[in-house]
Amino acid sequence: MTTFVPDQSPRATPRGRLRERVWQLAAAATHPRDPADYLDMFRPLRSGADLRARVVDVRPETADAVTVVLRPGGAWRGHQPGQYVRIGIEVDGVRLWRSYSLTSAPENGLLTITAKAVPDGVVSAHLAQELRPGQLVHLDQAVGDFVLPDPAPTKVLFVTGGSGITPVMGMLRAGLDRLKDVVLVHSEACADDVIFGSELRRFAEDGRLRLVEQHTDTHGRLDVAALAELVPDLAERETWACGPAGLLDALEEQWADPELLHTERFRTALAEPGDGGTVRFTAAGVTLEADGATPILEAGEDAGVLMPSGCRMGICFSCVLPLREGSVRDLRSGEVTTAAPGDGVLIQTCISAAAGSCDIDL
Amino acid sequence: MTVLQKKADNPIAHLSADDIEEIGRRLDEIRAEVIEARGASDAAYIRKVINVQRKLELSSRAVLLLSLFPPAWLIGTAGLSVAKILENMEIGHNVMHGQWDWMRDQKIHSTTWEWDHASPSDQWKHSHNELHHTYTNVVGKDNDLGYGIMRVDEDQRWYPLYLAQPLWNFINAMFFEYGIAAYDLELGKNLASKESRRDPEFKARAKQVFKKIRGQMTKDYVVHPLLSGPSALHTLAANFTANIVRNVWAHSVIMCGHFPEGVETFERKSIDGETRGEWYLRQMLGSANISGGRAMHIMTGNLSYQIEHHLFPDLPSNRYQEIAPKVRAIFDEYGLKYTTGPLPKQVGSAWAKVVRLSLPNDFAKKLTSRLGVRRLALSAG
Numbered sequence: 191m192t193t194f195v196p197d198q199s200p201r202a203t204p205r206g207r208l209r210e211r212v213w214q215l216a217a218a219a220t221h222p223r224d225p226a227d228y229l230d231m232f233r234p235l236r237s238g239a240d241l242r243a244r245v246v247d248v249r250p251e252t253a254d255a256v257t258v259v260l261r262p263g264g265a266w267r268g269h270q271p272g273q274y275v276r277i278g279i280e281v282d283g284v285r286l287w288r289s290y291s292l293t294s295a296p297e298n299g300l301l302t303i304t305a306k307a308v309p310d311g312v313v314s315a316h317l318a319q320e321l322r323p324g325q326l327v328h329l330d331q332a333v334g335d336f337v338l339p340d341p342a343p344t345k346v347l348f349v350t351g352g353s354g355i356t357p358v359m360g361m362l363r364a365g366l367d368r369l370k371d372v373v374l375v376h377s378e379a380c381a382d383d384v385i386f387g388s389e390l391r392r393f394a395e396d397g398r399l400r401l402v403e404q405h406t407d408t409h410g411r412l413d414v415a416a417l418a419e420l421v422p423d424l425a426e427r428e429t430w431a432c433g434p435a436g437l438l439d440a441l442e443e444q445w446a447d448p449e450l451l452h453t454e455r456f457r458t459a460l461a462e463p464g465d466g467g468t469v470r471f472t473a474a475g476v477t478l479e480a481d482g483a484t485p486i487l488e489a490g491e492d493a494g495v496l497m498p499s500g501c502r503m504g505i506c507f508s509c510v511l512p513l514r515e516g517s518v519r520d521l522r523s524g525e526v527t528t529a530a531p532g533d534g535v536l537i538q539t540c541i542s543a544a545a546g547s548c549d550i551d552l
Numbered sequence: 553m554t555v556l557q558k559k560a561d562n563p564i565a566h567l568s569a570d571d572i573e574e575i576g577r578r579l580d581e582i583r584a585e586v587i588e589a590r591g592a593s594d595a596a597y598i599r600k601v602i603n604v605q606r607k608l609e610l611s612s613r614a615v616l617l618l619s620l621f622p623p624a625w626l627i628g629t630a631g632l633s634v635a636k637i638l639e640n641m642e643i644g645h646n647v648m649h650g651q652w653d654w655m656r657d658q659k660i661h662s663t664t665w666e667w668d669h670a671s672p673s674d675q676w677k678h679s680h681n682e683l684h685h686t687y688t689n690v691v692g693k694d695n696d697l698g699y700g701i702m703r704v705d706e707d708q709r710w711y712p713l714y715l716a717q718p719l720w721n722f723i724n725a726m727f728f729e730y731g732i733a734a735y736d737l738e739l740g741k742n743l744a745s746k747e748s749r750r751d752p753e754f755k756a757r758a759k760q761v762f763k764k765i766r767g768q769m770t771k772d773y774v775v776h777p778l779l780s781g782p783s784a785l786h787t788l789a790a791n792f793t794a795n796i797v798r799n800v801w802a803h804s805v806i807m808c809g810h811f812p813e814g815v816e817t818f819e820r821k822s823i824d825g826e827t828r829g830e831w832y833l834r835q836m837l838g839s840a841n842i843s844g845g846r847a848m849h850i851m852t853g854n855l856s857y858q859i860e861h862h863l864f865p866d867l868p869s870n871r872y873q874e875i876a877p878k879v880r881a882i883f884d885e886y887g888l889k890y891t892t893g894p895l896p897k898q899v900g901s902a903w904a905k906v907v908r909l910s911l912p913n914d915f916a917k918k919l920t921s922r923l924g925v926r927r928l929a930l931s932a933g
Contacts, residue, residue, distance in 0.1 A: 215775065218767075218770050218771060218774075218775045219771060219775045219776060219779070220771070221767040221768060221770065221771045222666040222667070222668065222764070222767060222768075223666070223668075227606070227659070228606055228610060231603060231606060231607070280592070280595065280655075282591035282592050283590065283591045283592045283593075283594055283595030283596075283654075283655055284591075284595075284654060284655055284656055285655060285656040285657055286656070500678075500681070500682040500686075501681070501682050501685070501686040503686070503828075503831070504866070505681065505685050505686065505865045505866060506677070506681035506682040506685060506686065507649070507650035507653070507662045507663075507677070507681060507866070508677070508678070508681070508682055510650070510653070510662070510663060522580065522583070523580075523583065523584045523587055525587060533656075535656055536653060536656075536661070536663060538650075
């Protein structure tokens, strides 16, 4: 017996085939460029384009947090509340990627993110001071498994600290109606610094959730013992927690039933660039220690890694490899290049030395 | 010219090793200043050039759909020629040098860029960035010295075949992109023996070049003419003309970079154990600039600042103009010759050399002296 399985790919339909032909013709007319490069000049947000978004609004949320409203391009596939998105923003001409939790409800059509200023954070400073409505930013599809199940548990606890409120805010805005019994314990320096403070307090006044604010300037840090006092039925509540690493570590260590605890960690700032460090060639599976004076190219070759190379003096760019994470120093200028996780900054290995630990994609 | 090391009046004899290292240090300083300053305005510059180039290309090709009408043909061909020149020079060449890699934009990056040219970018980057820029003007190492088909230095041995080199050079100018593709493929060397012809690596690279050329030909000589309907043949002629214009322009600019009088060449063994300062010095003396206005610099891809480009091949091209006076001050201070001149003069100088060296060394002198001897003998007799 044979089973007929209809081919669902777009090229199977006559219209899909026609579309493909037209695109092939366009590609022949623009060779060696991709026709998309020309279309991007006029319609950067069309559905077939690389995912981008247009800035609709930038507004202050608190003294040191800013909310950015984005209209995503047609390629946006939507998100679940609690997920985050990587956004690529040009700061001083350099495209930098950072992850932000989505705080908007999915059906809204617009995306919002809220960024809290971090010390020496070039991207958060740029969002607050330079970004203007109308500008384009680059975007990845939403990711993350810090989401509520469907159906949601009857009793829910959220434990958040600082900007850790952002993914939870996405959940509250989208699904508070289907949550029957919600407790939110939020830790922040003082009342004025609470991101979304007035909106959260209004939820509490309307009786839609129980809000406990822990102001650490006056009441000290939130710990698990304090939490048990604040929320007597702690053990019955499935919990979602997001905030400083110290808080999350403590919760994970001391939680009675780990099955009922979900945590989300924001990557903290990278370690200070140092002199030399551990170099990992991720695909080759080689890890080595390199000093701050040896080019990564040489260090790799000495360890038997098959490294691409060329002029060995920094002019031909035959040796470039993606730096996935970590810092390297340009041996000519001393300039340090730092990659956030997943960045894939291309570096010239022949004139770059390790400046702290670094992951090279080879 | 003769390799610098064999010259009676060696132009760097007056420099001590310390001088040379100090020159290197000061050039490193200039480089560091640009890297420190580069930012949003530079990124905006290259994006604007790319945007203008693409819109110019699109509109020129649109006008050429009506190329049956002579004014449309003229405007479309002129626009397309300029678009092709911009694409190859200010955009393609410089992007593939990694001048814009710092922006971390995958679309404007040396590892991803492919250009409107017969030679695939990977092969061009190898022969240009890796060989030519490392071994600039070292006789026997830098194949850009005459591209393996011409004699452009007294120290290159003369063969009778070189008598025809003015003709080769003219043909090479017309079809420069194919000359470059053949050169990047090292066609002369690789076709020489059966063994190298059969080398799978060579075959793979040759296949890559044919594929690229097929794509280029299909675009300019099939797709766009067909789209033009009744204007098909006129569009074909327009595209052919634009390619020739681009080729001749690129060839002229590039000849001006290393061939004019005043540019030095170097002995093969002179670069053994070369220091960074010495490498810089070789780039300083082995390149020549073209003087002119802003449009000229953009149309040459800022290769009118060939000296600055060879010193800092990976700095954004829009910065060369700004650092040129500082670079020149170093030349002046150390008594070195900063070779520059207007385009017609430099092109003329390069062509004069091509013609002169098509003959054996001192041929003209020997000829006149021999004639002179005969005349003496005659008068004595």
